[in-house]
Amino acid sequence: xxxxxxxxxxxxxxxxxxxxxxxxxxxxxxxxxxxxxxxxxxxxxxxxxxxxxxxxxxxxxxxxxxxxxxxxxxxxxxxxxxxxxxxxxxxxxxxxxxxxxxxxxxxxxxxxxxxxxxxxxxxxxxxxxxxxxxxxxxxxxxxxxxxxxxxxxxxxxxxxxxxxxxxxxxxxxxxxx
Amino acid sequence: xxxxxxxxxxxxxxxxxxxxxxxxxxxxxxxxxxxxxxxxxxxxxxxxxxxxxxxxxxxxxxxxxxxxxxxxxxxxxxxxxxxxxxxxxxxxxxxxxxxxxxxxxxxxxxxxxxxxxxxxxxxxxxxxxxxxxxxxxxxxxxxxxxxxxxxxxxxxxxxxxxxxxxxxxxxxxxxxxxxxxxxxxxxxxxxxxxxxxxxxxxxxxxxxxxxxxxxxxxxxxxxxxxxxxxxxxxxxxxxxxxxxxxxxxxxxxxxxxxxxxxxxxxxxxxxxxxxxxxxxxxxxxxxxxxxxxxxxxxxxxxxxxxxxxxxxxxxxxxxxxxxxxxxxxxxxxxxxxxxxxxxxxxxxxxxxxxxxxxxxxxxxxxxxxxxxxxxxxxxxxxxxxxxxxxxxxxxxxxxxxxxxxxxxxxxxxxxxxxxxxxxxxxxxxxxxxxxx
Numbered sequence: 001x002x003x004x005x006x007x008x009x010x011x012x013x014x015x016x017x018x019x020x021x022x023x024x025x026x027x028x029x030x031x032x033x034x035x036x037x038x039x040x041x042x043x044x045x046x047x048x049x050x051x052x053x054x055x056x057x058x059x060x061x062x063x064x065x066x067x068x069x070x071x072x073x074x075x076x077x078x079x080x081x082x083x084x085x086x087x088x089x090x091x092x093x094x095x096x097x098x099x100x101x102x103x104x105x106x107x108x109x110x111x112x113x114x115x116x117x118x119x120x121x122x123x124x125x126x127x128x129x130x131x132x133x134x135x136x137x138x139x140x141x142x143x144x145x146x147x148x149x150x151x152x153x154x155x156x157x158x159x160x161x162x163x164x165x166x167x168x169x170x171x172x173x174x175x176x177x
Numbered sequence: 178x179x180x181x182x183x184x185x186x187x188x189x190x191x192x193x194x195x196x197x198x199x200x201x202x203x204x205x206x207x208x209x210x211x212x213x214x215x216x217x218x219x220x221x222x223x224x225x226x227x228x229x230x231x232x233x234x235x236x237x238x239x240x241x242x243x244x245x246x247x248x249x250x251x252x253x254x255x256x257x258x259x260x261x262x263x264x265x266x267x268x269x270x271x272x273x274x275x276x277x278x279x280x281x282x283x284x285x286x287x288x289x290x291x292x293x294x295x296x297x298x299x300x301x302x303x304x305x306x307x308x309x310x311x312x313x314x315x316x317x318x319x320x321x322x323x324x325x326x327x328x329x330x331x332x333x334x335x336x337x338x339x340x341x342x343x344x345x346x347x348x349x350x351x352x353x354x355x356x357x358x359x360x361x362x363x364x365x366x367x368x369x370x371x372x373x374x375x376x377x378x379x380x381x382x383x384x385x386x387x388x389x390x391x392x393x394x395x396x397x398x399x400x401x402x403x404x405x406x407x408x409x410x411x412x413x414x415x416x417x418x419x420x421x422x423x424x425x426x427x428x429x430x431x432x433x434x435x436x437x438x439x440x441x442x443x444x445x446x447x448x449x450x451x452x453x454x455x456x457x458x459x460x461x462x463x464x465x466x467x468x469x470x471x472x473x474x475x476x477x478x479x480x481x482x483x484x485x486x487x488x489x490x491x492x493x494x495x496x497x498x499x500x501x502x503x504x505x506x507x508x509x510x511x512x513x514x515x516x517x518x519x520x521x522x523x524x525x526x527x528x529x530x531x532x533x534x535x536x537x538x539x540x541x542x543x544x545x546x547x548x549x550x551x552x553x554x555x556x557x558x559x560x561x562x563x564x565x566x567x568x569x570x571x572x573x574x575x576x577x578x579x580x581x582x583x584x585x586x587x588x589x590x591x592x593x594x595x596x597x598x599x600x601x602x603x604x605x606x607x608x609x610x611x612x613x
Contacts, residue, residue: 045612046612059529059530063528090487090488090489091489098482098483098486098487099486099487101479101483102483
């Protein structure tokens with residue numbers, strides 16, 4: 001996970017086209033530069049592969065959140081309806097499983113959804129008091145930004161800037177956090 | 178065949194080999210032999226070990242379709258023909274359903290293998306003939322509502338509930354409807370198929386535009402006929418009972434089975450070296466389709482079960498009582514096999530991303546769904562038609578073999594009639610680069 005609250009000096013290459021930035025990622029990596037992250041206004045096919053991101057573990061997180069919801073719902077319904085205050089509704093036994101499937105289903109979905117919202121906020125460094133890293137405001141509109149963390153690269157700043165420019169960057173800016 | 182480009186050749190001609198034909202003929206022969214053996218056992222009474230004595234189920238069975246005539250062993254034979262005909266009618270028509278909604282959604286990825294769902298409805302005319310023939314030969318044994326006395330207030334058989342459904346459940350209207358279903362489905366499929374074949378020859382986007390129109394027309398037709406045919410083919414067997422979920426439920430069942438058949442065919446063809454342009458992403462999407470719609474089927478199944486279970490109205494719960502404990506409990510096993518194979522099994526097998534991209538997992542899941550939905554229709558059709566005389570013997574196995582081999586035969590024949598890849602399909606380019 002990237003250091004979202006990172007401080008330090010970044011070089012930000014700005015690109016105009018998604019095809020160019022996709023090729024630039026490969027070229028820049030080829031030149032031996034470590035890329036911090038690429039920011040795009042829309043998802044680009046194959047970008048995650050080009051950047052070499054590891055397989056996402058979001059699925060595992062979602063499964064575990066969902067499982068916690070299922071467990072909670074099972075315990076909740078069993079405790080309230082069968083142990084704490086047994087009740088007969090519609091002539092059923094005090095704990096008749098099919099009745100609680102909707103509850104179990106809903107809590108499974110709810111826990112999964114809320115858990116994933118939380119995961120999203122944490123993994124993207126979003127939150128009420130957190131100041132997000134914004135490398136270039138135009139990446140929310142029509143520009144593509146490639147951020148290079150200078151502290152994590154051995155190459156000189158000038159060399160990296162040259163590499164970015166030759167890979168097709170329209171401009172290269174310095175960003176200090 | 179090796180091409181210098183990354184994209185494999187688009188010219189692929191499926192070959193229906195004599196060896197494959199021989200295997201299918203042996204399959205049909207074995208099926209006929211099994212059916213003959215089963216019929217012989219039943220007719221001579223040796224099959225009595227499969228007919229359980231009704232002990233616990235009396236209350237469940239006699240109350241409903243009270244005026245049953247003496248049971249004839251042929252009823253079980255015809256019930257099996259009916260069951261398989263309905264099952265394969267569904268699988269066939271889902272091929273048309275699949276290409277229609279893919280046209281309407283202007284989906285690109287599915288064009289890579291669209292010849293397979295496109296070939297499936299070729300089985301429809303045969304199924305139409307079988308369905309009508311069974312109805313005329315054995316409709317009286319299978320469908321309680323065909324008894325004239327039910328509608329005559331003077332008759333001691335008179336049944337006010339079924340008489341109230343006479344406007345819909347009467348033989349002339351029924352036959353008209355059945356003919357209409359098969360005609361509409363077949364004719365609309367024929368149009369789409371012809372456009373698709375002409376597109377291969379002449380190219381251009383005209384055929385694509387026309388296909389969208391007729392595909393949409395089919396979806397409108399199928400929106401109504403999928404429900405009404407489910408009532409006619411399956412629900413009307415239990416003439417007293419009704420469920421407002423039944424149309425959806427049968428559509429869900431047919432749909433997921435059709436998707437499993439498409440997936441299985443795609444994987445099998447790929448294993449034999451065909452469909453080179455179909456990549457892991459296509460398989461992944463097909464896997465997601467099966468996964469999603471097996472859950473959808475479960476959702477609808479449960480929605481139907483849940484309401485009846487909770488409301489606990491005798492005229493509704495009888496349906497599940499027959500399947501749980503009625504007829505000596507012989508339908509309890511199929512009932513749970515149904516849930517296990519159609520929900521738990523594909524849910525667990527297809528959950529991970531890797532499984533949806535691996536041949537063997539896709540095949541296991543597809544087979545689970547295909548077998549599971551046989552049991553779905555089995556639990557829906559058998560209790561109302563053969564009741565305590567049901568079972569699982571040579572007749573059942575043999576009939577599945579006959580119908581399945583016939584289906585594979587027509588599917589293979591259709592596949593040979595065109596290039597396996599619709600090479601002038603305007604969306605093919607998108608399918609070639611499908612990447613998720």
